[in-house]
Amino acid sequence: MPDNATAQVIINIPTRKIDKPFSYVIPAHLSAITIGWRVLVPFGNRRVEGFVVGLEIESTQGLKPILEALDNYPWFDNNMLATAKWLSEYYLCSLAEAMRLFIPGQSGIKIQKSYQTPAELDWEHAAILLSKKPAEYRTILTYIYEHGPVTLNNLTKLSSQINPIIKFFLQHKLIITANSINKRGQAASLTVINLAVSREVAADTEKALPKNNTAQRRLLQALLHTQELTTVELRRLAIAPNTVKKMADQGLVTVRNVPVFRNSYAGLNRQAANLSLTAEQLQVLQELIPAIRNERYSSFLLHGVTGSGKTQVYIQAVAEARRLNKQAIVLVPEIALTSQIIARFQAAFDNDIVVIHSKLSVGERYDAWRRLQTGQAGIVIGARSALFAPVNQLGLIIIDEEHEFTYKQEEAPRYHAREVALARAKFAAATVILGSATPSIETYFQALQGRHKLLSMKKRVDDAPMPSVTVVDMRQELAQGRRSVISLPLQDMLTETLAKKEQAIILLNRRGYSTFVLCRECGHVLTCRHCDISLVYHAPSKILRCHYCQEKQAVPDVCPECGSRYIKYFGTGTQKVEEALKGLFPLAKIIRMDQDTTSRKMAHAKILSAFAAGSYDILLGTQMVAKGHDISNVTAVGIISADTALNLPDFRAAEKTFALLTQAAGRAGRGSKTGRVVMQTYNPEHYAIIAGAEHNYSKFYQNEIGFRQQLCYPPYTSLIKITVQSDNELTVHRQASQLAAELTQKLSIADTAIIGPFPASVNKIKDIFRVNILIKTQNLAAITKEIYSMNIVSRNNVIVDIDPVNVL
Numbered sequence: 001m002p003d004n005a006t007a008q009v010i011i012n013i014p015t016r017k018i019d020k021p022f023s024y025v026i027p028a029h030l031s032a033i034t035i036g037w038r039v040l041v042p043f044g045n046r047r048v049e050g051f052v053v054g055l056e057i058e059s060t061q062g063l064k065p066i067l068e069a070l071d072n073y074p075w076f077d078n079n080m081l082a083t084a085k086w087l088s089e090y091y092l093c094s095l096a097e098a099m100r101l102f103i104p105g106q107s108g109i110k111i112q113k114s115y116q117t118p119a120e121l122d123w124e125h126a127a128i129l130l131s132k133k134p135a136e137y138r139t140i141l142t143y144i145y146e147h148g149p150v151t152l153n154n155l156t157k158l159s160s161q162i163n164p165i166i167k168f169f170l171q172h173k174l175i176i177t178a179n180s181i182n183k184r185g186q187a188a189s190l191t192v193i194n195l196a197v198s199r200e201v202a203a204d205t206e207k208a209l210p211k212n213n214t215a216q217r218r219l220l221q222a223l224l225h226t227q228e229l230t231t232v233e234l235r236r237l238a239i240a241p242n243t244v245k246k247m248a249d250q251g252l253v254t255v256r257n258v259p260v261f262r263n264s265y266a267g268l269n270r271q272a273a274n275l276s277l278t279a280e281q282l283q284v285l286q287e288l289i290p291a292i293r294n295e296r297y298s299s300f301l302l303h304g305v306t307g308s309g310k311t312q313v314y315i316q317a318v319a320e321a322r323r324l325n326k327q328a329i330v331l332v333p334e335i336a337l338t339s340q341i342i343a344r345f346q347a348a349f350d351n352d353i354v355v356i357h358s359k360l361s362v363g364e365r366y367d368a369w370r371r372l373q374t375g376q377a378g379i380v381i382g383a384r385s386a387l388f389a390p391v392n393q394l395g396l397i398i399i400d401e402e403h404e405f406t407y408k409q410e411e412a413p414r415y416h417a418r419e420v421a422l423a424r425a426k427f428a429a430a431t432v433i434l435g436s437a438t439p440s441i442e443t444y445f446q447a448l449q450g451r452h453k454l455l456s457m458k459k460r461v462d463d464a465p466m467p468s469v470t471v472v473d474m475r476q477e478l479a480q481g482r483r484s485v486i487s488l489p490l491q492d493m494l495t496e497t498l499a500k501k502e503q504a505i506i507l508l509n510r511r512g513y514s515t516f517v518l519c520r521e522c523g524h525v526l527t528c529r530h531c532d533i534s535l536v537y538h539a540p541s542k543i544l545r546c547h548y549c550q551e552k553q554a555v556p557d558v559c560p561e562c563g564s565r566y567i568k569y570f571g572t573g574t575q576k577v578e579e580a581l582k583g584l585f586p587l588a589k590i591i592r593m594d595q596d597t598t599s600r601k602m603a604h605a606k607i608l609s610a611f612a613a614g615s616y617d618i619l620l621g622t623q624m625v626a627k628g629h630d631i632s633n634v635t636a637v638g639i640i641s642a643d644t645a646l647n648l649p650d651f652r653a654a655e656k657t658f659a660l661l662t663q664a665a666g667r668a669g670r671g672s673k674t675g676r677v678v679m680q681t682y683n684p685e686h687y688a689i690i691a692g693a694e695h696n697y698s699k700f701y702q703n704e705i706g707f708r709q710q711l712c713y714p715p716y717t718s719l720i721k722i723t724v725q726s727d728n729e730l731t732v733h734r735q736a737s738q739l740a741a742e743l744t745q746k747l748s749i750a751d752t753a754i755i756g757p758f759p760a761s762v763n764k765i766k767d768i769f770r771v772n773i774l775i776k777t778q779n780l781a782a783i784t785k786e787i788y789s790m791n792i793v794s795r796n797n798v799i800v801d802i803d804p805v806n807v808l
Helices: 078-090 095-100 123-130 135-147 152-156 162-171 199-208 214-226 231-236 241-249 279-294 310-323 335-349 362-373 384-388 417-428 441-449 474-479 488-499 574-584 603-612 653-665 687-693 697-711 729-746 780-789
Strands: 005-011 022-025 038-043 046-057 109-116 176-183 188-195 228-230 253-260 298-304 327-331 353-356 379-382 394-400 431-436 453-457 468-473 503-508 516-519 536-538 543-545 552-554 567-570 590-593 618-621 634-640 676-681 718-726 752-765 768-777 798-802
Touching: 005 038, 005 095, 022 038, 022 046, 046 095, 078 095, 078 417, 109 152, 123 135, 135 152, 135 162, 152 162, 188 214, 188 231, 199 214, 214 228, 214 231, 214 241, 228 231, 241 253, 279 298, 279 310, 279 431, 279 453, 298 310, 298 441, 310 327, 310 335, 310 394, 310 431, 327 384, 327 417, 335 353, 335 379, 335 603, 353 362, 353 384, 379 384, 384 417, 394 417, 417 431, 441 453, 441 697, 468 474, 468 488, 468 687, 488 503, 488 574, 488 634, 488 676, 503 574, 503 653, 574 590, 574 618, 590 603, 603 618, 634 653, 653 676, 653 687, 653 697, 676 687, 687 697, 718 729, 718 780, 729 752, 729 768, 768 780, 780 798
Parallel strands: 298 431, 298 453, 327 379, 327 394, 353 379, 394 431, 468 676, 503 618, 503 634, 590 618, 634 676
Antiparallel strands: 005 022, 005 046, 038 046, 109 176, 188 228, 188 253, 516 567, 536 543, 543 552, 718 768, 718 798, 752 768
């Protein structure tokens, strides 16, 4: 590389205001650096991570050099870089924000505050200052001098009163602060001890050892028995590292580090797939496999009813990609669904799989990344973050349950995994399969327009019938004096199901015990102090909790507004339904799955595994119990409050309701036994409820697409939501009005409408007020270009969301 070669580096720091590359000199000892490398560079008075996105031949005068490379290889390939650039342009985020998505933990380094002594420290002056202090002050200062820079965590081990000591040192300039930089996502290894001599020599040595050398004798005896020991086994045998070192110095044992890949799913029970394909599955594969072999971009919408065997089609498609030495990415909408699909894929592909999602540790994600980069694995399974895995031979992307709104990221960058997948596949000349029993309106519309090829599977495997659905009008239940959350038809179905030793799933799209707490005397609803939302009562801990900021409050004895003791819980949460079920079926084993019970790592997998194994009779939960689970003994599904989402002022309310009902109903009768479903609703006449009960997507689509066209909503227009935020309510409304006027003046583009400003449905979250502006347009590219030129995206109090899923 020429002496005047410079690298164009994107700085990986969380700020919107820096969105351009900076030039750095590539020093001679780092001449291997090229586009795609992660590097450490000086930036101001800091050392930060950067991504090399270009190389230039230019004057190096006044430029700082790259300090070091963070890896021994380029992290980003051409496909990853092209996808990141597309994402930053489409979603109006910085290139750094887009590139961070491709890194475990979003940064390759971890910066820790640490302390060291200054080079010019006057020890005589220090001795005078410390003469009136306890001896530990001198001990700690000496330690910092000898070991600095030292983190506060390390210093805490030396003294329980470290904070005032550090404060004293800083005040008198005996130490200075320094940032220590550690690489994140280091490779893990296991120390292994083996015999370095023959078994005969080891046995003779063990016999000749003095009687007081008990640790050495235990070590030799253990190695003669097992041939290999790890550090974990050494601790169990009470053998110290010093003992191992002595024997290694004598040439009796060898010590080596063996790479270890961390994998929380290694012990997952594998589920053998059904090898006999149905006629519909074979017909679909006849379309998919040639496309995968052609190695040209193509996209398919696989519309298959619940239980039609879409997962088996995915497995066959991935097998074809692997036969061509191509890698595959398989996305599922929620972490709760990963364990079951992983079990199916492990049975088919053994160790050729890595799992990636946000609940894994940075170390586990780093190991998964390395296995892909080194070609040790070719299949990625996970939630939306798995889309950014470093697969350099991408041949296939599968998005299961493509309609799910969890594929949309609600934090910056606010991308939709489906759109990014299509873009990444185009850059890689790969195939995309979008699968769902209830495709999103936009995707189905695009398929009818020819953007995706539509493939259909209308029958369940083995021609199993769709479950019968009973719609219960809860207004009639009330009229007949039944006020239980469990209607009489649902109670009867559960009684019969339990009597047959079969299992049931109960869906309630809420968590907690009650949705709100109200004073019956004055009507006051207890709300969060920081968010404009009612608090939810959680029975086990007997607390009120805000589901937005997690603020907790004790339940008051009297109304804080009027002092009345007439406080009552209203609404229904999962905990309350669980209590009602236990009252009706005291012998039934019930397990609950919602955000409260699945906060811990692998909690979803453990709950579902226990339920699938028959350890529980009823699985109760929020929407995560409605998707993807294939348990043959589940014959009954009960849906509490089927119409909850219909009451939201959201143009997608009917679509969300229909999808949830259809997906939930589809959990029943997936084996040889007939399934039954009870839907409880206060709005049985709504077309989403009727079509859901009939498992009739076409009927729902025809009703819904008409409304979308009349109201000019997607897929007939594109949406942009702009949210203005402030901790002052008057300020946020004034700024939003000013921005709306500015947009109206600038965006004089045909077929574009500006709606608002209007308060967000939850007006305040964490003491921040929010006001929305909605833009409808048929010329998205032109509008986003104008918004970018107005520098709206760089304003700290403004959020721009392209193609928002939530418009409230």
